[in-house]
Amino acid sequence: MESFNELNLSKQLHYTIDDLGFEKPTPIQAKSFSVIMSGADMVGIAQTGTGKTFAYMLPILQDLKFSKQVQPRVMVLVPTRELVLQVVEEIEKFGKYSSVRVLGIYGGTNINRQKEAVMEGTDILVATPGRLYDLIISRTIQLKAIKKLVIDEVDVMLDLGFRFQLTNILELLPTKRQNIMFSATMTEDVNVFIHDFFIAPTTVSVAVSGTPLENISQYAYAVPNFYTKANVLLHLLKDEAEYRKTLVFVPNKKSADLLFTLLDEFFGSEVAVIHSNKTQNYRIRSIENFNAEKTRILVTTDVMARGLDLDQISHVINFDTPVFPENYMHRIGRTGRATQEGTAILLYTEKEKEAKEAIEALMGVTINELDFPKEVAISKQLTYEEQPQVVEINNPTNVEEVGPAFHEKKAKNQKENQGGSYKRIIKQKYKKPKTRGDKNYNKRKKGK
Structure with a gap:
């Protein structure tokens, strides 16, 4: 038309x-x-x-x-x-x-x-x-x-x-x-x-689920852990001319706050964050400032950015790899709107490689892999989720089978509750009436 x-x-x-x-x-x-x-x-x-x-x-x-x-x-x-x-x-x-x-x-x-x-x-x-x-x-x-x-x-x-x-x-x-x-x-x-x-x-x-928008260039970096991802992100965002309006996706509120704290040290008022724990006024102000280009970096979760009218976004950076491939499509759709050109960058760890492959399978394309930047330091610091879990030898926490009790019950505690004298004697003697409300049934039986 x-x-x-x-x-x-x-x-x-x-x-x-x-x-x-x-x-x-x-x-x-x-x-x-x-x-x-x-x-x-x-x-x-x-x-x-x-x-x-x-x-x-x-x-x-x-x-x-x-x-x-x-x-x-x-x-x-x-x-x-x-x-x-x-x-x-x-x-x-x-x-x-x-x-x-x-x-x-x-x-x-x-x-x-x-x-x-x-x-x-x-x-x-x-x-x-x-x-x-x-x-x-x-x-x-x-x-x-x-x-x-x-x-x-x-x-x-x-x-x-x-x-x-x-x-x-x-x-x-x-x-x-x-x-x-x-x-x-x-x-x-x-x-x-x-x-x-x-x-x-x-x-x-108008678009098959999983079909990437043609005017979005997609790239990926293989990164070992969270803090190294943060280092890569800092390295990229220093180029203000290239990353003039960047939307950074994170998996949850905790990651959003942690990443915002790291970015705030370097970029100050240039960066903002929105998620469901922020007040309504703060969220509205963050979106307005981002659209007005008073801030050029917005850290957000999937829920907050879904469907919002965020214009002229130059880059979408996936700080994590979505477990559901469809969510990746929602994210990168924030850039390259209408006839504009856009760029999407994915940061993934070894554990997220399978999720990345699922995204590529859904789209039917392979995301261009970029070499890890030589200027970026590989951090040895790990988040709590990334740290190896220590299991105490003498106090295992994941015991699937429960062993026997320490001792058998005493003989007096093994007796079965027989319900008192009514259940044992009276009920057995008179039985139950054949019909409801037949008050004379037991009398007739007793008379026999």
């Missing part, structure tokens, strides 16, 4: 598209429009950075009529607070020339303020599953008016353990509704979820 004019959009949406500078729809936007407009259930599979938000909001806004009703008609579920804020901002841009009302609700903030906001009325509700479920239980949000449900980044939601909330929310929604789901990968969990709740959905896919 060469132009948005082929979609027969309203004047208000055309004005918005002109303001945003969009020239033609991306593949996922072009393929999704007619399916969503038809009212059929849809499953969209597309890599990060392909314009998924506009892909589902464009037909929804085209079809959404003016209304003064309080309860929402469209619900968008996303996995994180950051994504709620981002999607709300995007919808506000898309609906600039219309009267659409949009509201975002998420955890970590005052729930009473959100209840008040809901009661003022909205057309589109963007929410995280946890806080949404809380507001549904408190009867603040009524779901009877929902006509369209969008679940974005559903694979992340399932990974985060939101299946319980999602299931309960879906069961409370009106039966007659349109389901729209977007995911970067089609995992087994996602497939089961679709078959449980969707009715003959149309699948729209």
Whole structure:
């Protein structure tokens, strides 16, 4: 599709598209429009950075009529607070020339303020599953008016353990509704979820799971341990001109804090970190500063960076090798967006070699291996997880078989509890009545 004019959009949406500078729809936007407009259930599979938000909001806004009703008609579920804020901002841009009302609700903030906001009325509700479920239980949000449900980044939601909330929310929604789901990968969990709740959905896919984006150059370094990885990272990031805006992925919050501490000594205000233990204001400020290029290095976990609109990223550095190959695809998709060039670097240890090979098998390509930089020192310092585990000879900690007791029980403790005189004598004498409530049965038997 060469132009948005082929979609027969309203004047208000055309004005918005002109303001945003969009020239033609991306593949996922072009393929999704007619399916969503038809009212059929849809499953969209597309890599990060392909314009998924506009892909589902464009037909929804085209079809959404003016209304003064309080309860929402469209619900968008996303996995994180950051994504709620981002999607709300995007919808506000898309609906600039219309009267659409949009509201975002998420955890970590005052729930009473959100209840008040809901009661003022909205057309589109963007929410995280946890806080949404809380507001549904408190009867603040009524779901009877929902006509369209969008679940974005559903694979992340399932990974985060939101299946319980999602299931309960879906069961409370009106039966007659349109389901729209977007995911970067089609995992087994996602497939089961679709078959449980969707009715003959149309699948729209613009990139096979595991297909790397063509404009991303991929490289790898074989590194012995965590602190040597940190040395390699420091060596690379010293080149400010080359690594002008770098996203560094780590496996967990503990690694994020440790790496941030190491980088902070060298780069100070140039580096920031976000993960789920940071306050909401700190996380928002870190993302804003990174987008504004006030900081050029952002250390983050998979959950925090998934789906966030982080523009103009020059490099994605995988400080660890993801156990699930699909996560590698999510990470490198943060760079090389649209027609821009991007670079992805993977640091892997001997223990992570198998995971690296699984990634290469999924993509069908071999990541270019680079020689270890001669200027970088190989550290002998090990993290707790990397240190060899010491097992005491006389006090083994991993004993699979339990030996016999120290001594046999005394004879008096080996007796079987026979249940007292009732069980031994009375019950045996009178037996059980043949029918319930037959009070005369035992009397008749006794009389015989």
